[in-house]
Amino acid sequence: MLPKEFENKLVLVTGGAGFIGSNLVDRLVKLNAKVTVLDDLFTGDVKNIHSMKYINFIRGSVTDRNLVKKLVKGVNLVFHLAARNIIVSMKNPYKDLQVNVFGTFNILEAARKYKVERVVYTSSASVYGNGRYLPINEDDPLNILNPYAASKLSGENYCMAFYETFGVPIAILRYSNVYGYHQSPKNGYCGVISKFFNNTRKGKSPEIHGDGEQTRDFTFVEDVVDATLLAAVSPKAEGEIFNVGTGKETSINELARAVIQLTGNSMKPVYVDRRDIDNLRRRVLNIEKIRKNLKWIPETPLKNGLEKTYEWFKSNGF
Secondary structure, three states: OHHHHHOOOEEEEEOOOOHHHHHHHHHHHHOOOEEEEEEOOOOOOHHHOOOHHHOEEEEOOOOOHHHHHHHHOOOOEEEEOOOOOHHHHHHOHHHHHHHHHHHHHHHHHHHHHHOOOEEEEEEEHHHHOOOOOOOEOOOOOOOOOOHHHHHHHHHHHHHHHHHHHHOOOEEEEEEOOEEOOOOOOOOOOOOHHHHHHHHHHOOOOOEEEOOOOOEEOOEEHHHHHHHHHHHHHOHHHOOEEEEEOOOOOEEHHHHHHHHHHHOOOOOOOEEEOOOOOOOOOOOOEOOHHHHHHHOOOOOOOHHHHHHHHHHHHHHOOO
16 A cells, blocks of 8 residues: 555655654655655754655754745645654753644644645654553553653644644654664664663663663664554544554663673663653553554564664664
């Protein structure tokens, strides 16, 4: 289905130079979509986009209302990935509000005016906080623990409001701890897996905040791209929220051991104090809804994903 669905489609990807966005852009180009990327390069890097010569790249922000209108006009699909991440949001909540909430409003307003076929909004499993039940379902109670989660949920709410009130066709994806290609350790805001690989490659111990028994649901970026593309074209995705994870719970201690073993080292992790954002004990998502409705299942077990990520690290000189 997917190859023909995107052929010659005019597509806007916000945050397309970022970790996940660049993987999405490269896949869209392979599917013969006509891609425009909007990115302010705060954490993104044009070097992440291997298909750069085949796309239209605009350096700018989703907070620029007029620019957003200009870029949305005439496109078929919008993938809205641009956001300030959780670490940045703790340092500057106001900027988080501007980009994650006002930026999302600008995208939806333009999508309404120019009648796009679908807006895919990428949210986060952080909106669940410490889930009351595991695995976490899409309709379980939400528990907002930080400004980033607050802004991503606000974006979700605006998406649903524009869908219900104005008929803007949207789909919402709640990503869970994505890792893989293009998550550069040179980016100070990269995820724990990139940090672990970066340390072990340099002969340093992985640094764990807290006791390491906190758990997450780690999802390989290629699988995430698959889910994101399906959400853009499946009729069953419109107006819906989907978890994007693996349904498998992994502790940070288990993750550290796997990375150490894969890199051929024998060091022990170093334990340091928890950060302000380390207020989540366990998380694993129920992915039955997306499996049933969009026929998506993650194809990459953590072991395989770590191996692929490690090969990418080595081939890129990290």
